[in-house]
Amino acid sequence: MPGPTISRRQLSGVLRRLRRDGSLTLEEVADRLEWSSAKVSNIETGRTAKPSVTDVSALLRVYEVAEGTAEHDEVLALVRQSRKPGWWHRYGDVLTGAYVSLEAEATRISTYEPIVVPGLLQTENYARLHQRAASAPLAAEEVERAVEARKQRQALLARPDAPRLWAIIDENALRRMESEPEMMQEQLEHLVRVGEDTANGVTLQVLPTTKSFRSGLVGPFVILEYSGPDIAPFVFLETDTDGLYLERPEEIERYRTLLEQAQSIALDPHESVELMRSLMRR
Incomplete structure:
Protein backbone atom coordinates (compact mmCIF):
# COMPACT_ATOMS: atom_id res chain seq x y z
CA MET A 1 0.00 0.00 0.00
CA PRO A 2 1.45 3.44 -0.92
CA GLY A 3 2.06 6.13 1.68
CA PRO A 4 -0.47 8.83 2.60
CA THR A 5 0.48 11.48 0.06
CA ILE A 6 0.57 9.15 -2.92
CA SER A 7 -2.57 7.40 -1.69
CA ARG A 8 -4.27 10.79 -1.84
CA ARG A 9 -2.97 11.45 -5.37
CA GLN A 10 -3.93 7.95 -6.45
CA LEU A 11 -7.38 8.38 -4.92
CA SER A 12 -7.80 11.62 -6.86
CA GLY A 13 -6.92 9.87 -10.10
CA VAL A 14 -9.30 6.98 -9.44
CA LEU A 15 -12.24 9.23 -8.53
CA ARG A 16 -11.65 11.42 -11.58
CA ARG A 17 -11.54 8.35 -13.82
CA LEU A 18 -14.72 6.86 -12.34
CA ARG A 19 -16.62 10.12 -12.82
CA ARG A 20 -15.48 10.43 -16.41
CA ASP A 21 -16.26 6.77 -17.11
CA GLY A 22 -19.82 7.55 -16.00
CA SER A 23 -19.92 10.62 -18.30
CA LEU A 24 -20.76 12.81 -15.30
CA THR A 25 -19.81 16.42 -14.67
CA LEU A 26 -18.84 17.77 -11.27
CA GLU A 27 -22.14 19.64 -11.15
CA GLU A 28 -24.16 16.48 -11.89
CA VAL A 29 -22.41 14.56 -9.12
CA ALA A 30 -22.94 17.46 -6.71
CA ASP A 31 -26.67 17.60 -7.58
CA ARG A 32 -27.14 13.88 -6.92
CA LEU A 33 -25.48 14.12 -3.52
CA GLU A 34 -26.86 17.57 -2.62
CA TRP A 35 -23.31 18.82 -2.21
CA SER A 36 -21.62 21.87 -3.64
CA SER A 37 -19.60 21.28 -6.80
CA ALA A 38 -16.63 22.73 -4.91
CA LYS A 39 -16.79 19.87 -2.40
CA VAL A 40 -16.76 17.26 -5.16
CA SER A 41 -13.89 19.06 -6.86
CA ASN A 42 -11.88 19.37 -3.64
CA ILE A 43 -12.14 15.65 -2.93
CA GLU A 44 -11.34 14.76 -6.52
CA THR A 45 -8.30 17.03 -6.77
CA GLY A 46 -6.91 16.20 -3.33
CA ARG A 47 -7.44 19.67 -1.88
CA THR A 48 -9.45 17.94 0.83
CA ALA A 49 -6.45 16.70 2.82
CA LYS A 50 -8.30 13.96 4.70
CA PRO A 51 -11.36 12.80 2.76
CA SER A 52 -13.78 10.78 4.85
CA VAL A 53 -14.76 7.17 4.16
CA THR A 54 -18.41 8.29 4.31
CA ASP A 55 -17.98 10.93 1.59
CA VAL A 56 -16.00 8.68 -0.74
CA SER A 57 -18.50 5.85 -0.21
CA ALA A 58 -21.21 8.24 -1.34
CA LEU A 59 -19.25 9.06 -4.47
CA LEU A 60 -18.77 5.35 -5.21
CA ARG A 61 -22.54 4.82 -5.03
CA VAL A 62 -23.04 7.57 -7.61
CA TYR A 63 -20.35 5.96 -9.79
CA GLU A 64 -22.12 2.59 -9.42
CA VAL A 65 -19.16 0.84 -7.79
CA ALA A 66 -20.88 -1.90 -5.79
CA GLU A 67 -20.06 -2.54 -2.13
CA GLY A 68 -18.07 -5.70 -1.52
CA THR A 69 -16.31 -5.59 -4.89
CA ALA A 70 -12.52 -5.49 -5.07
CA GLU A 71 -12.57 -2.01 -6.61
CA HIS A 72 -14.81 -0.66 -3.82
CA ASP A 73 -12.54 -2.10 -1.12
CA GLU A 74 -9.37 -0.84 -2.83
CA VAL A 75 -10.69 2.72 -3.10
CA LEU A 76 -11.69 2.83 0.57
CA ALA A 77 -8.30 1.39 1.51
CA LEU A 78 -6.73 4.36 -0.29
CA VAL A 79 -8.95 6.71 1.72
CA ARG A 80 -7.86 5.18 5.02
CA GLN A 81 -4.19 5.18 4.00
CA SER A 82 -4.35 8.81 2.89
CA ARG A 83 -5.45 9.84 6.39
CA LYS A 84 -2.37 8.41 8.12
CA PRO A 85 0.48 10.79 9.02
CA GLY A 86 3.89 10.20 7.45
CA TRP A 87 7.26 10.48 9.22
CA TRP A 88 7.70 14.05 7.90
CA HIS A 89 4.87 15.33 10.11
Whole structure:
Protein backbone atom coordinates (compact mmCIF):
# COMPACT_ATOMS: atom_id res chain seq x y z
CA MET A 1 0.00 0.00 0.00
CA PRO A 2 1.45 3.44 -0.92
CA GLY A 3 2.06 6.13 1.68
CA PRO A 4 -0.47 8.83 2.60
CA THR A 5 0.48 11.48 0.06
CA ILE A 6 0.57 9.15 -2.92
CA SER A 7 -2.57 7.40 -1.69
CA ARG A 8 -4.27 10.79 -1.84
CA ARG A 9 -2.97 11.45 -5.37
CA GLN A 10 -3.93 7.95 -6.45
CA LEU A 11 -7.38 8.38 -4.92
CA SER A 12 -7.80 11.62 -6.86
CA GLY A 13 -6.92 9.87 -10.10
CA VAL A 14 -9.30 6.98 -9.44
CA LEU A 15 -12.24 9.23 -8.53
CA ARG A 16 -11.65 11.42 -11.58
CA ARG A 17 -11.54 8.35 -13.82
CA LEU A 18 -14.72 6.86 -12.34
CA ARG A 19 -16.62 10.12 -12.82
CA ARG A 20 -15.48 10.43 -16.41
CA ASP A 21 -16.26 6.77 -17.11
CA GLY A 22 -19.82 7.55 -16.00
CA SER A 23 -19.92 10.62 -18.30
CA LEU A 24 -20.76 12.81 -15.30
CA THR A 25 -19.81 16.42 -14.67
CA LEU A 26 -18.84 17.77 -11.27
CA GLU A 27 -22.14 19.64 -11.15
CA GLU A 28 -24.16 16.48 -11.89
CA VAL A 29 -22.41 14.56 -9.12
CA ALA A 30 -22.94 17.46 -6.71
CA ASP A 31 -26.67 17.60 -7.58
CA ARG A 32 -27.14 13.88 -6.92
CA LEU A 33 -25.48 14.12 -3.52
CA GLU A 34 -26.86 17.57 -2.62
CA TRP A 35 -23.31 18.82 -2.21
CA SER A 36 -21.62 21.87 -3.64
CA SER A 37 -19.60 21.28 -6.80
CA ALA A 38 -16.63 22.73 -4.91
CA LYS A 39 -16.79 19.87 -2.40
CA VAL A 40 -16.76 17.26 -5.16
CA SER A 41 -13.89 19.06 -6.86
CA ASN A 42 -11.88 19.37 -3.64
CA ILE A 43 -12.14 15.65 -2.93
CA GLU A 44 -11.34 14.76 -6.52
CA THR A 45 -8.30 17.03 -6.77
CA GLY A 46 -6.91 16.20 -3.33
CA ARG A 47 -7.44 19.67 -1.88
CA THR A 48 -9.45 17.94 0.83
CA ALA A 49 -6.45 16.70 2.82
CA LYS A 50 -8.30 13.96 4.70
CA PRO A 51 -11.36 12.80 2.76
CA SER A 52 -13.78 10.78 4.85
CA VAL A 53 -14.76 7.17 4.16
CA THR A 54 -18.41 8.29 4.31
CA ASP A 55 -17.98 10.93 1.59
CA VAL A 56 -16.00 8.68 -0.74
CA SER A 57 -18.50 5.85 -0.21
CA ALA A 58 -21.21 8.24 -1.34
CA LEU A 59 -19.25 9.06 -4.47
CA LEU A 60 -18.77 5.35 -5.21
CA ARG A 61 -22.54 4.82 -5.03
CA VAL A 62 -23.04 7.57 -7.61
CA TYR A 63 -20.35 5.96 -9.79
CA GLU A 64 -22.12 2.59 -9.42
CA VAL A 65 -19.16 0.84 -7.79
CA ALA A 66 -20.88 -1.90 -5.79
CA GLU A 67 -20.06 -2.54 -2.13
CA GLY A 68 -18.07 -5.70 -1.52
CA THR A 69 -16.31 -5.59 -4.89
CA ALA A 70 -12.52 -5.49 -5.07
CA GLU A 71 -12.57 -2.01 -6.61
CA HIS A 72 -14.81 -0.66 -3.82
CA ASP A 73 -12.54 -2.10 -1.12
CA GLU A 74 -9.37 -0.84 -2.83
CA VAL A 75 -10.69 2.72 -3.10
CA LEU A 76 -11.69 2.83 0.57
CA ALA A 77 -8.30 1.39 1.51
CA LEU A 78 -6.73 4.36 -0.29
CA VAL A 79 -8.95 6.71 1.72
CA ARG A 80 -7.86 5.18 5.02
CA GLN A 81 -4.19 5.18 4.00
CA SER A 82 -4.35 8.81 2.89
CA ARG A 83 -5.45 9.84 6.39
CA LYS A 84 -2.37 8.41 8.12
CA PRO A 85 0.48 10.79 9.02
CA GLY A 86 3.89 10.20 7.45
CA TRP A 87 7.26 10.48 9.22
CA TRP A 88 7.70 14.05 7.90
CA HIS A 89 4.87 15.33 10.11
CA ARG A 90 7.30 15.09 13.04
CA TYR A 91 9.42 17.76 11.35
CA GLY A 92 6.67 20.21 10.47
CA ASP A 93 8.61 22.98 12.22
CA VAL A 94 11.53 22.77 9.74
CA LEU A 95 9.92 21.21 6.65
CA THR A 96 7.45 23.21 4.60
CA GLY A 97 5.24 22.19 1.70
CA ALA A 98 4.42 18.80 0.25
CA TYR A 99 7.67 17.97 -1.55
CA VAL A 100 9.23 15.67 1.06
CA SER A 101 6.11 13.52 1.29
CA LEU A 102 5.93 13.24 -2.50
CA GLU A 103 9.64 12.42 -2.75
CA ALA A 104 9.30 9.69 -0.11
CA GLU A 105 6.83 7.78 -2.27
CA ALA A 106 8.40 8.19 -5.72
CA THR A 107 9.69 5.21 -7.69
CA ARG A 108 12.05 7.31 -9.82
CA ILE A 109 13.72 10.63 -9.01
CA SER A 110 15.64 12.58 -11.65
CA THR A 111 17.34 15.83 -10.66
CA TYR A 112 19.58 18.50 -12.15
CA GLU A 113 21.37 20.67 -9.59
CA PRO A 114 23.62 23.55 -10.72
CA ILE A 115 24.11 25.21 -7.33
CA VAL A 116 24.32 22.70 -4.45
CA VAL A 117 24.69 18.98 -3.91
CA PRO A 118 21.21 17.36 -4.07
CA GLY A 119 19.67 16.90 -0.63
CA LEU A 120 19.51 13.11 -0.92
CA LEU A 121 23.29 13.00 -1.40
CA GLN A 122 24.43 15.56 1.19
CA THR A 123 26.62 14.58 4.11
CA GLU A 124 25.54 15.68 7.57
CA ASN A 125 28.16 18.45 7.76
CA TYR A 126 27.30 19.73 4.29
CA ALA A 127 23.59 19.78 5.16
CA ARG A 128 24.35 21.64 8.40
CA LEU A 129 26.39 24.30 6.60
CA HIS A 130 23.72 24.61 3.90
CA GLN A 131 21.01 25.19 6.53
CA ARG A 132 23.10 27.82 8.31
CA ALA A 133 23.56 29.67 5.01
CA ALA A 134 19.83 29.68 4.18
CA SER A 135 18.24 32.98 3.16
CA ALA A 136 16.03 32.76 6.28
CA PRO A 137 18.58 31.76 8.98
CA LEU A 138 17.49 29.12 11.46
CA ALA A 139 18.23 28.98 15.16
CA ALA A 140 20.84 26.41 16.22
CA GLU A 141 18.25 23.90 17.41
CA GLU A 142 16.26 24.36 14.19
CA VAL A 143 19.38 23.68 12.14
CA GLU A 144 19.88 20.37 13.93
CA ARG A 145 16.22 19.48 13.41
CA ALA A 146 16.59 20.26 9.71
CA VAL A 147 19.72 18.10 9.48
CA GLU A 148 17.90 15.23 11.21
CA ALA A 149 15.01 15.61 8.78
CA ARG A 150 17.48 15.49 5.88
CA LYS A 151 18.86 12.19 7.25
CA GLN A 152 15.32 10.84 7.43
CA ARG A 153 14.80 11.82 3.78
CA GLN A 154 17.99 10.02 2.75
CA ALA A 155 16.86 6.81 4.46
CA LEU A 156 14.53 6.15 1.53
CA LEU A 157 17.58 5.25 -0.61
CA ALA A 158 18.30 2.31 1.72
CA ARG A 159 14.81 0.83 1.53
CA PRO A 160 14.26 -2.48 -0.28
CA ASP A 161 11.87 -0.61 -2.58
CA ALA A 162 14.16 2.42 -2.91
CA PRO A 163 13.46 4.73 -5.85
CA ARG A 164 15.89 4.95 -8.74
CA LEU A 165 17.84 8.19 -8.43
CA TRP A 166 19.50 9.92 -11.39
CA ALA A 167 21.38 13.01 -10.25
CA ILE A 168 23.27 15.47 -12.46
CA ILE A 169 25.42 17.92 -10.50
CA ASP A 170 27.14 20.91 -12.05
CA GLU A 171 30.89 21.01 -11.40
CA ASN A 172 30.44 24.55 -10.04
CA ALA A 173 28.28 23.13 -7.24
CA LEU A 174 31.21 20.94 -6.22
CA ARG A 175 33.82 23.70 -6.49
CA ARG A 176 31.64 26.02 -4.42
CA MET A 177 32.72 23.99 -1.38
CA GLU A 178 36.40 24.99 -1.73
CA SER A 179 36.12 27.55 1.09
CA GLU A 180 35.43 24.62 3.45
CA PRO A 181 38.15 22.10 2.50
CA GLU A 182 37.44 19.49 5.20
CA MET A 183 33.75 19.49 4.49
CA MET A 184 34.45 19.39 0.74
CA GLN A 185 36.72 16.37 1.18
CA GLU A 186 34.10 14.51 3.20
CA GLN A 187 31.29 15.35 0.75
CA LEU A 188 33.34 14.34 -2.30
CA GLU A 189 34.35 11.05 -0.65
CA HIS A 190 30.66 10.34 -0.05
CA LEU A 191 29.74 11.15 -3.66
CA VAL A 192 32.54 8.95 -4.95
CA ARG A 193 31.33 6.03 -2.83
CA VAL A 194 27.81 6.51 -4.11
CA GLY A 195 28.99 6.85 -7.69
CA GLU A 196 31.11 3.70 -7.53
CA ASP A 197 28.38 1.52 -6.00
CA THR A 198 26.75 -0.26 -8.92
CA ALA A 199 24.03 -1.83 -6.77
CA ASN A 200 22.53 1.23 -5.05
CA GLY A 201 20.14 2.31 -7.80
CA VAL A 202 21.85 5.72 -8.06
CA THR A 203 23.27 7.14 -11.28
CA LEU A 204 25.50 10.14 -10.68
CA GLN A 205 26.80 12.45 -13.41
CA VAL A 206 28.79 15.68 -13.23
CA LEU A 207 28.26 18.45 -15.77
CA PRO A 208 31.77 19.88 -16.22
CA THR A 209 32.49 23.58 -16.57
CA THR A 210 34.08 22.85 -19.96
CA LYS A 211 30.62 22.11 -21.37
CA SER A 212 27.59 24.36 -21.52
CA PHE A 213 23.92 23.56 -21.15
CA ARG A 214 22.70 24.26 -24.68
CA SER A 215 19.22 25.22 -23.45
CA GLY A 216 20.63 28.32 -21.77
CA LEU A 217 20.35 29.17 -18.10
CA VAL A 218 18.37 26.44 -16.37
CA GLY A 219 17.75 26.36 -12.64
CA PRO A 220 17.53 23.24 -10.47
CA PHE A 221 14.63 20.89 -11.09
CA VAL A 222 13.41 17.47 -10.02
CA ILE A 223 11.17 15.05 -11.92
CA LEU A 224 9.28 12.64 -9.65
CA GLU A 225 7.64 9.55 -11.12
CA TYR A 226 5.40 6.89 -9.59
CA SER A 227 4.12 3.41 -10.30
CA GLY A 228 0.48 2.98 -11.21
CA PRO A 229 -1.62 4.54 -13.99
CA ASP A 230 -3.55 6.83 -11.65
CA ILE A 231 -0.49 8.68 -10.32
CA ALA A 232 0.87 11.28 -12.71
CA PRO A 233 4.53 12.42 -12.63
CA PHE A 234 5.37 16.03 -11.89
CA VAL A 235 8.24 18.50 -11.92
CA PHE A 236 9.33 20.33 -8.78
CA LEU A 237 11.08 23.72 -8.94
CA GLU A 238 12.35 24.75 -5.52
CA THR A 239 11.85 28.23 -4.09
CA ASP A 240 12.76 29.78 -0.73
CA THR A 241 9.39 28.92 0.81
CA ASP A 242 8.55 25.62 -0.89
CA GLY A 243 8.41 25.40 -4.66
CA LEU A 244 6.40 25.15 -7.85
CA TYR A 245 4.72 21.90 -8.85
CA LEU A 246 4.27 21.42 -12.61
CA GLU A 247 1.92 18.67 -13.76
CA ARG A 248 0.71 19.52 -17.26
CA PRO A 249 1.92 16.99 -19.88
CA GLU A 250 3.66 19.68 -21.92
CA GLU A 251 5.55 20.87 -18.83
CA ILE A 252 6.64 17.34 -17.97
CA GLU A 253 7.80 16.79 -21.56
CA ARG A 254 9.82 20.02 -21.57
CA TYR A 255 11.73 19.04 -18.45
CA ARG A 256 12.25 15.49 -19.67
CA THR A 257 13.89 17.03 -22.74
CA LEU A 258 16.06 19.28 -20.54
CA LEU A 259 17.07 16.26 -18.46
CA GLU A 260 18.01 14.26 -21.56
CA GLN A 261 20.10 17.19 -22.84
CA ALA A 262 21.92 17.43 -19.51
CA GLN A 263 22.49 13.66 -19.46
CA SER A 264 23.92 13.76 -22.98
CA ILE A 265 26.53 16.46 -22.28
CA ALA A 266 27.45 15.50 -18.70
CA LEU A 267 30.34 13.14 -18.00
CA ASP A 268 29.38 9.48 -17.79
CA PRO A 269 29.26 7.96 -14.28
CA HIS A 270 32.86 6.65 -14.42
CA GLU A 271 34.23 9.95 -15.75
CA SER A 272 32.20 11.79 -13.11
CA VAL A 273 33.83 9.80 -10.32
CA GLU A 274 37.26 10.55 -11.77
CA LEU A 275 36.52 14.28 -11.90
CA MET A 276 35.37 14.24 -8.27
CA ARG A 277 38.52 12.38 -7.28
CA SER A 278 40.58 15.08 -8.98
CA LEU A 279 38.88 17.72 -6.82
CA MET A 280 39.74 15.92 -3.59
CA ARG A 281 42.75 16.95 -1.56
CA ARG A 282 45.91 14.96 -2.25
